[in-house]
Amino acid sequence: MFEVGRLAVKIAGRDAGKVCVIVDVLEGNRVLVDGETRRKKVNPKHLEPLGQLVKLSKGASHDDVKKALKPLDIETQDTKPKSAAERPKKQKVNKKELAKDDPKAKKESKKEAKKETKKEEKASKESKSKK
Amino acid sequence: MPRGMHKSRTLRRVYRKAPGGAVKLHYRTRKPKGASCGSCGTTLKGVPRERPKKMMNMPKTAKRPERPFGGVLCSKCMRSHFKSEARKVSVNV
Ligand SMILES: [Zn+2]
Numbered sequence: 605m606f607e608v609g610r611l612a613v614k615i616a617g618r619d620a621g622k623v624c625v626i627v628d629v630l631e632g633n634r635v636l637v638d639g640e641t642r643r644k645k646v647n648p649k650h651l652e653p654l655g656q657l658v659k660l661s662k663g664a665s666h667d668d669v670k671k672a673l674k675p676l677d678i679e680t681q682d683t684k685p686k687s688a689a690e691r692p693k694k695q696k697v698n699k700k701e702l703a704k705d706d707p708k709a710k711k712e713s714k715k716e717a718k719k720e721t722k723k724e725e726k727a728s729k730e731s732k733s734k735k
Numbered sequence: 736m737p738r739g740m741h742k743s744r745t746l747r748r749v750y751r752k753a754p755g756g757a758v759k760l761h762y763r764t765r766k767p768k769g770a771s772c773g774s775c776g777t778t779l780k781g782v783p784r785e786r787p788k789k790m791m792n793m794p795k796t797a798k799r800p801e802r803p804f805g806g807v808l809c810s811k812c813m814r815s816h817f818k819s820e821a822r823k824v825s826v827n828v
Pocket of ligand 1: 772773774775776777808809810811812813
């Protein structure tokens, strides 16, 4: 039933309803599948075989599967490469120069100014209470 | 005596133990019925039972399984649907 080159429909999971080809028969009741679905190891219980066979060698690559399925008008799904995109590098900054016109630095200076005014108020209050 | 608004059954009643040991009656809003399969009627798994406002603020992926007919058919009915569909195709070929 499940030999290499057999067309099948996936009936379970998020690839359900998509057509695929069996590329390899693996150990332990598993089958390697490629086509409209992602290239995947699959339990044959999740497949419904179709009455069609495609010429494929065992363990054929994704490109071979693509060529084999083109005459049948079945589009294959290309998986994107897994390497992560490059992160934007942080530029080194001269902190002393930034402190002049950085809003955060300004805030800090404001805070300090507030503290000073509070101190003055306190001092004035104390002096009043002493009087 | 309960308040007038608490005499109707619009709100669900929950018994809670207070820290002092006394059992108190709390009132909670009721939840809607769970979503059910469109063909066999069993309650769907992976679909939360919440009020519309809470569902509105949830992401789509949290509200239904990520597969064809997710949130409409149960997995069994979905599988049988695709099986029958595949058999139709293979008969035609
Ligand atoms: Zn169902």
